[in-house]
Amino acid sequence: MARKIFSLETKRLVQSLFDEMKKYREIEQLSGVPQDILRLWKAKSLLSSDWIASEERQSPLSAIEREEIVKLHGQGLSxxxxxxxFGVYRGTIKSVITQSRKNEISKRAISRAFASSIATQVIEGKFRSSLKTAEFYGLEPRSVQRWVKSELKNRKGRAIVGGSSYSITSVLAYTFAIKEWITKNFNLKDHSESNIVSIVESLKDKGVPIKEACSWLGIHRSTFYRKRQKQLRAEEGDPLVTQISELQKRRNFAYGAKRMAVYLSKLNGFAINHKRVARLMRLHGLNSRVRPKRRIHYKTEMLEPVQEPLYNVLKRDFSSSGPMTKLVTDMTFVPVREGWVVLSTIKDLFNHKIVAWETGSSATLQLALATLNKLPTKEGLLPSDCVIHSDRGGTYTSMSYVKAVRKLGARPSY
Known part of the structure; x- marks a missing residue:
């Protein structure tokens, strides 16, 4: 496959993006250059500023160069x-090293006799473990373990361990005895971190390898190490826990994780992630206490609604031919220094004047009736063709308000 050559414009664009401290993923999207090549160009730009003008190699690597690459990589060169x-891409170097490893494995004639000899050395105790044997001969550890198991099966019930012969039956009996001892002395139903760590540590003191102890408990070895590390961190005592506890007590447990992280970052002089703070607060019972919302209960009037149909007498005809024939009324809230005041008004559509008004602390039926009582009347009556128009709120549609309007000689409209 021919090697792709990039133009000078592409390299200049990449260099400008390097100067802007862009990430490899962003540069790849903008320039179309793979990240593996971008890492190589980044290393070149750190070594020399004129890397853009340098010519790229087009000829393939020779056999001598490939051997030299494998040799130098074995000495520790990245x-x-x-x-x-060598003037090539990183992917080319990786493929050369990978191919050399495959060739070494293929050249090594792993015959049945060779595998049997390796397994025999492990069984007889010449090496401490299969891993040490694999490192010594340059083999895969899993292959050595597989050869050992196969060799033990071929020995027809006889297994040699540490120079002494034991039957496989006795080895299995010993294994079951250990498992029975674990079941009697430890609570296997408790999967807490402290219990699992204590069991494995106890078996380790008895001479059982950690990997074997973990297999008996049905967990992976990495799980044990993770739980032990987590337990050690908890036992050490994080200084942040003390700071969080003091602040929560001083603030009556009102701070959440994000607000607490901001405070701790300012207090310690360096950034502290809110997820770490949330984890510490959860583990040590320092979460903020959510107070229930206080519900405000309003006392509402139980008004008796009118039983007859509500008619719209005006029908959006807000023009009037004479005074006090068409009146409209409503209530509104007015903000004042002490809070709110409800203003109830009645307007005459003939001259658009407010003919009656009243104020109160709330929009109640008493306020509407008080406004009606302030209307200018002749002997307590309005003109016979007077109409008082309002909305269909509970105050204006109540039976008491309708009776008060009719008592004045007017007709209600909605």
């Missing part, structure tokens, strides 16, 4: 340094 030295 793929990036090798790519700069």
């Amino acid at each position: 793929c990036t340094k090798l790519a700069i030295q």
